[in-house]
Amino acid sequence: MDEIVRFENVGLRYGAGTETLADLNFTLYPGSFYFLTGASGAGKTSLLKLLYLSQRPSRGVIRLFGEDAVTMPRERLPGFRRRIGVVFQDFRLVPHLSAFDNIALPLRVAGVREKDLETPVAEMLDWVGLGDRASARPATLSGGEQQRVAIARAVIGRPEILVADEPTGNVDP
Ligand SMILES: Nc1ncnc2c1ncn2[C@@H]1O[C@H](COP(=O)(O)OP(=O)(O)OP(=O)(O)O)[C@@H](O)[C@H]1O
Numbered sequence: 353m354d355e356i357v358r359f360e361n362v363g364l365r366y367g368a369g370t371e372t373l374a375d376l377n378f379t380l381y382p383g384s385f386y387f388l389t390g391a392s393g394a395g396k397t398s399l400l401k402l403l404y405l406s407q408r409p410s411r412g413v414i415r416l417f418g419e420d421a422v423t424m425p426r427e428r429l430p431g432f433r434r435r436i437g438v439v440f441q442d443f444r445l446v447p448h449l450s451a452f453d454n455i456a457l458p459l460r461v462a463g464v465r466e467k468d469l470e471t472p473v474a475e476m477l478d479w480v481g482l483g484d485r486a487s488a489r490p491a492t493l494s495g496g497e498q499q500r501v502a503i504a505r506a507v508i509g510r511p512e513i514l515v516a517d518e519p520t521g522n523v524d525p
């Protein structure tokens with residue numbers, strides 16, 4: 353099976369001081385689930401940021417979809433990021449947008465026409481059990497409901513990689 357992610361001798365240092373992450377070496381394959389555990393502050397979110405390209409490593413090689421993601425030209429990064437769905441630890445929903453519009457966002461950014469949005473977004477809302485909250489703003493939703501909107505937004509674009517940072521922290525068993 354072809355690898356989809358590879359980290360080679362990756363290190364991450366925030367500012368001066370010791371490395372937060374050191375000597376990361378691992379390979380991930382398509383069609384698989386991987387789980388990362390560690391104490392609070394161990395560096396889980398930092399590792400995921402490297403994976404979804406919101407943080408550059410201070411050393412080492414990160415290969416995504418068979419390409420070097422660290423040295424790739426900046427203008428190619430947005431296209432790469434669209435292939436990766438992310439559920440953030442702090443959700444990061446857009447506060448002035450409804451649940452529907454938050455979930456529709458990745459499709460709109462990708463240029464999907466309005467008439468083609470309705471059905472997939474409605475299906476996603478139903479899938480996460482929020483079919484009746486389409487017009488609700490994030491602040492009026494519970495933590496678990498916001499998390500479910502975040503999950504729906506992360507998967508609606510059918511990303512090749514889904515990165516989820518503590519995605520079940522606020523939802524039912
Ligand atoms: N942007 C940043 N600048 C400086 N230090 C940071 C930054 N982000 C994280 N850190 C530090 O890096 C370390 C790892 O943080 P990280 O958020 O990756 O941990 P975590 O394993 O996700 O923790 P938690 O389980 O609490 O979410 C912590 O000591 C944190 O203070």
Ligand SMILES: [Mg+2]
Pocket residue numbers: 396397398441517
């Ligand atoms: Mg974290």
